[in-house]
Amino acid sequence: MGAKAEEEDFAGAFPILDDAQVAKLSRYGVEESVPAGVVLFREGQRGSDFVVVLSGKVEAVAHFGESAETTSTAFNPGQFVGVMNILSNEGAYVTATTTIPSRVLRVPLNQLRTVIAEDITLSEIVIRAFLLRHSLLLRLGTGPKVIGSRFSESTRTIRDLLARNRVAVTWIDVESDPRAETLLRNFGFTVADIPLVLVAGQPILRNPSLAEVAAVFGISADTSGREDACDLLVVGAGLAGLAASVYGGSEGLSTVVVEAAAVGGQAGTSSRIENYVGFPAGLSGAELAARAALQAEKFSAAILVGSRAKALNSVGGVHTVELSDGRTLTARAIVVATGARYRRLPVERLAELEGSGVYYAATELEAQKCTGPVVVVGGGNSAGQAAVFLSRRFDVHHVIRGTSLDATMSRYLIDQIERDPRITVHYQTQVKALMGANVLEAVAIESADGKRTELTACGLFSFIGAEPNTDWLNKCLQVDEDGFILTGSDVTPTDGWSPLLLETSLPGIFAAGDVRHGSIKRVATAVGEGSMVVRLVHERLSSPVVKA
Template sequence: MADRDLPVILTVDDDPSVSRAIARDLRRRYAEEHRVVRADGGAQAIEALQELKLRGSRVAALLADYRMPDMDGIEFLEKAMDLFPRARRALLTAYADTDAAIRAINVVDVDHYMLKPWDPPEEKLYPVVDALLESWLATGDDQPAGLRLIGHRWSRASHEVRDFLARNAAAYSWVSVEDPEAQRQLAAAGLSEADIPVVVTAEGTAHASPDLATVAGLAGLSTSPAEDFYDLLIVGGGPAGLGAAVYGASEGLRTVLVDATATGGQAGQSSRIENYLGFPDGVSGGQLADRARRQAVKFGAEVLTARTVSALEVDGPVRTVRFADGSDVRARAVLLATGVQYRRLPAPGVDDLLGRGVYYGSAATEAEACADQHVLVVGGANSAGQAAVFFSRRAAKVTLLVRGRSLEASMSSYLIDQIAAIDTIEVRTCCEVVEAHGSNHLEAVTLADSAAGSRERVEASHLFVFIEAAPRTDWLEGTVARDPRGFVLTGPDLVRDGHRPAGWTAQRDPSYLETSVPGVFAAGDVRADSVKRVASAVGEGAMAVTLAHRYLEES
């Protein structure tokens, strides 16, 4: 392989002697399979990365010093992520910079930080770089490069594909169908604007209006199980499902996780989670989900994407989950971790503008489009508050619409204090959206103020909805017991007056997270009366693995 084709390890440090030293140590260990590039400052390093991008080179790892005069290491890594989002990242710090290192891990998702000096490199440098390269090979090098998505800003289908790619951290570039280059590509493929969204591969093959399973395949995501039978099948990739995947696979269970869209669930769409243990500066839901997914895969769990479940069947010791396309996957034990979805806003006009200014959850792909705009956020819980803070960094104004009389009953106090301190966020209580207006995209909404008994038309370009989450459990009808709202009943809730649930076959009571079907467990938000917090969902996922172990041992 020519030197220019080798994956790159780039180092940047404004101290020339340190820069030369780390490049020397890296070449000593990695020169046969990697090209080591060094830069003496952030600006020079960005220029080097831009040149590598133009040449079509691959960048596996970035090692940046924190204290540099033109731009610090965190600023550099933020810019570098735009060019090579899958490159793994490490920050080099002096002992006094430990706080900055922790901030970098949380804010820009740095994988490691190293304290200078790193002598001996065999103990302090090479293990870190080995981990970076291993992670890159697992998540980056196998991904096809150069996916191009041609779509329209106000196309619902285009938004769905774009959001799917973004939430799965797939490498792609967005091109507006109005761009002349996009028009040329469509014409060359014999397509037109009527065929958008169009996904174009690195080889130039165009796929018109692909479904998400096709998009997943083009992005290199796994959609089909590698085996016919598993010890543990997890349905849902939110915090509970990811927690179970990590613990199940690490404890030797043949584990597969399936999800309809992307790992992370609702938490994965949170712009910043600030009350999760171990992240004092907060962490985005996407970063947390990506780390958990990589951790599960490292232990041997399979993660399948774009698989919609349609039924659960029980045949003796075998539990079969059927997919909407007619295929299925079987296991000895199943964990239901499908979480919840936001309730649809019943106002006229909302459904017509879905994906064209109206969104459920925090659509991060729309952040740039919200610059200098008026953004509306509907909801009074933490997810709505986090979204309001996130969009306030770009929007000219954010209005948080709350049906109740205050935020105190539904939102964490730290978030209420943050919102109060941001001048561009307006909180309107006793307020609901009663109609959405717009032809091609959202232009305005009508608000009803129940306290004042009045209605008002408010102009806005974006409406993000976070209201009354409902479980996704219709596919369990007739198989697993649920409460009137559709949440799955488990453990003590199934035993009434000493009587076990109807159809229960085991010679014992259901365990704490076990459903009305032995060997089928539930964890996280989908479970009736669960605590709606990320930490509790992760804990329940881990606990479900322990209970599944006991079930497997007795069966």
């Protein structure tokens, strides 16, 4: 079953384009005859073209594990070379070389983005292949390296940033990996310098900030020459924020998006979304987020990943957001779409084992760290999607506090869980303890009748509750008792004005998605609110309200 599931997982990773699709791409690129042995692009090179093999053969070689180890893939006529990072400014993960005299089509990246935006079929083929290849590279451990300690908060934060942005890296733990000492000694560093980030063709990053990591991997927009003022500033690049940026940019507003961690938000960590309208076969949260980000960039929205909002101010109709890197952005209108985060389980050693067995997402990166049974906690759709995804490789213990999943989870997920022999649901049960020396080895659970059971587990995936990401607002907006932002008729009016539907207690500042009081925690709702809020922004800009 596992082998079959894995084969299905990667179907479509190396498609062959038909003549009509190659002809369409040819209008955007240049054909070139290349002798054998010519390097088309090297590992670490930025800005490499999208390469389609027209005749002959191209070999892509990636390093993994120890530096001397390599893996290679041959690309034949009709196939294209590359992974998801080709669409960003991140360096290439592979070195591509012709093995026999060949003819190739080179398509510049700006032209590839145009094709993807205009041709639905090619977009489906290319993006799906890129994402699947990325998953394969993750399993191999290719590309850049992060050296650090599992006990280091800064190391965990960097790994989370890279994982959520679908960057394939090799993780080398100084606590247990014998390669760490050799690499540190070879580069002249000590444990005091970690975390270290090693990227081909780039300076070694020593204990870097998130913004520095985002910049070197090309997951943050180039802001050189861009002013710190815009029409619309969107805080948060989850699906609500991305939708707002797409509609803001497409309707002529100069739009900037700031995001602390990764494009896609919580939805971006979903392994499979099967009830989103228009995608009957389902799609991953990462794929949906990648498509939305491409749309936003098509309409000239700048997405600044690794930029954490630190403070919000609004004086005399001028709205500003201070970022953790010291910059201050000014906007005519602001959309707060910072979403919500999962609550942490109230058990000892949780923080110690985060990243070493305790996870808050179920993607390829987390799955590859597991070698046996896992525990999933939570009764919502995110927990259900995680359980179904993980059961393709492991036995899953699904722990929920309630007596049923019916009130909290979509029916299609409940049906899949009930049919899956590898998923065992533990009702009216809570996690009580985590066991293991340096990594998670077992989880103790307790049922309503007080019975305690110890489950062997190498991973605990937690998806419980939701806490709004509103700490940075410093109480400048009205919120409910749980910290979710009040909007529209829920706002207590002051100074004789009434906020618009998604407008907060400050005119010109709006909230959309999971961060908003009363929002429905669904992907379609987040996208809908992000799309709708731009119309309200236009309305407020045409009829401004100035509060002292």
